[in-house]
Amino acid sequence: MKLRIAKLPGDGIGPEVVDQAVKAVDAVCRRFGHDVQYSFAYVGACAIDRFGNPYPEETHSICMDSDAVLFGAVGDPKYDNNPNSPVRPEQGLLAIRKRLGLYANLRPVETFKSLVDRSPLKTELVDGADFLCVRELTGGMYFGEKGRKDDGNTAYDTCIYSRFEIERILDLAFKYAQRRHKHLTVVDKANVLESSRLWRQVAQEMEPKYPDVNVDYMFVDNAAMQLIRCPKFFDVLVTENTFGDILTDEASCISGSMGLLASASVGEHTSLFEPIHGSYPQAAGKNIANPVAAILSAAMMFEYSFGLMEEGKAIREAVAASIAAGIVTEDLAAGGKAYSTSEVGDWIAKEINK
Ligand code: IPM
Ligand code: MN
Numbered sequence: 494m495k496l497r498i499a500k501l502p503g504d505g506i507g508p509e510v511v512d513q514a515v516k517a518v519d520a521v522c523r524r525f526g527h528d529v530q531y532s533f534a535y536v537g538a539c540a541i542d543r544f545g546n547p548y549p550e551e552t553h554s555i556c557m558d559s560d561a562v563l564f565g566a567v568g569d570p571k572y573d574n575n576p577n578s579p580v581r582p583e584q585g586l587l588a589i590r591k592r593l594g595l596y597a598n599l600r601p602v603e604t605f606k607s608l609v610d611r612s613p614l615k616t617e618l619v620d621g622a623d624f625l626c627v628r629e630l631t632g633g634m635y636f637g638e639k640g641r642k643d644d645g646n647t648a649y650d651t652c653i654y655s656r657f658e659i660e661r662i663l664d665l666a667f668k669y670a671q672r673r674h675k676h677l678t679v680v681d682k683a684n685v686l687e688s689s690r691l692w693r694q695v696a697q698e699m700e701p702k703y704p705d706v707n708v709d710y711m712f713v714d715n716a717a718m719q720l721i722r723c724p725k726f727f728d729v730l731v732t733e734n735t736f737g738d739i740l741t742d743e744a745s746c747i748s749g750s751m752g753l754l755a756s757a758s759v760g761e762h763t764s765l766f767e768p769i770h771g772s773y774p775q776a777a778g779k780n781i782a783n784p785v786a787a788i789l790s791a792a793m794m795f796e797y798s799f800g801l802m803e804e805g806k807a808i809r810e811a812v813a814a815s816i817a818a819g820i821v822t823e824d825l826a827a828g829g830k831a832y833s834t835s836e837v838g839d840w841i842a843k844e845i846n847k
Pocket of ligand 1: 567586738771
C-alpha cells in the first residue's frame with residue numbers, strides 16, 4: 494500500500510518524539526512491504542516564527558493532500574505568559590482541527606502490566622483498566638463566541654452546540670461502544686448547563702437505535718471522581734470539548750505516565766494522530782522525553798486511517814516488549830536505568846523488524 498503521511502512535528506519535544514514514531518512507521522513499512530512517503534510542514538510556534546501564522550496555508554494543503562497527519566505538539570513558553578500576544582501556537586492546533594473537520598478525538602486509556610505500580614493510584618484500582626475517551630473536538634467553548642466588554646474588564650467564552658454536532662459525535666461513540674464492551678457513559682453537566690441538557694436529550698433520543706449498548710449518564714464532577722475511584726467502570730466515555738480536555742489529562746494518570754497516551758482525531762478530512770502530552774518545553778532537545786505516546790499514535794494511524802490492523806499490532810507489541818524489558822525513559826524508570834528518547838525509539842524499531 495502507498496501511504497502519504499504529513500509530518501508535523503511542531504514545537505518542544507514534538508520533533509524528537511515524532512522522529513521515533515517515524516522510525517516505527519518505517520520499520521513496519523519495511524516489514525509489511527508498504528511504500529511510505531512523508532511531507533514535512535510547520536505548525537505552532539515554529540510556524541509563527543517563520544510565517545507569522547501557526548497554521549500556514551501551505552501546511553493545510555499538505556495535510557489535505559495526505560492520507561494521515563502525524564503530529565507532535567505545539568506550544569512555547571514565550572507565548573504562555575503574555576496574555577496580549579496577538580497570535581498563539583495553540584491556535585495552530587485549533588485551526589487544524591477546525592479546518593480538517595476533526596470533530597472526534599479518540600483517547601484510549603490502557604494499562605501496561607509491568608507499569609501498574611507507576612500509577613499514582615493503587616494497583617488493584619488500575620490493573621486491567623481499559624477504556625476509550627471520545628472527546629468532541631470542534632465545538633463548545635473552544636470555538637464559541639468569545640470576547641471582552643466593559644473596556645476589557647469583563648470576558649466571556651460561549652459553550653454552544655448544535656444537535657448536528659452532538660449527534661455525529663454520539664453516533665461515533667455508540668459505534669465504538671458496540672465494538673467494545675457495549676457500555677457508554679455520557680458525561681455532561683445537565684444539572685446546570687443548557688448545552689448539556691441538549692446533549693442528554695439527544696443521547697436519550699438516540700439510545701433506541703443502539704439497543705445493545707448500555708448507556709449511563711454522569712455529571713462531569715462525579716465523572717472526575719469516578720475516573721480515579723474506579724477506572725474499571727468505564728468502557729467508552731463521551732463528552733464535550735472542554736470536559737474531555739480536562740478528564741483525559743486526569744485519565745492519563747491511570748496508565749502511569751502522560752508519555753504513554755496516544756490519540757487520534759478523526760472527522761471530515763485527513764485524520765490526525767498525536768500524543769496527548771503536549772510540547773513539554775523543559776525537556777525539549779534533551780533526548781529524554783518518552784516517545785511511546787507518539788509511537789502508539791502511529792499504531793493508531795495504521796489501524797484507524799489505513800485499516801492495517803496487523804501493522805498496528807506489530808507496533809503495539811514492540812512497545813509492550815520495550816516496557817517489559819525496561820527500555821524506558823526517565824518518567825517510567827523509577828530509579829532504574831533511564832534510556833534516552835532515541836534509544837527507546839531505536840529499540841522499538843528494531844523489535845518491529847525482528
Ligand atoms: C489537548 C491540548 C490542547 C487542547 C491545547 C494545546 C490547545 O491541551 O490536545 O488536549 O486544549 O485541546
Ligand atoms: Mn489538553
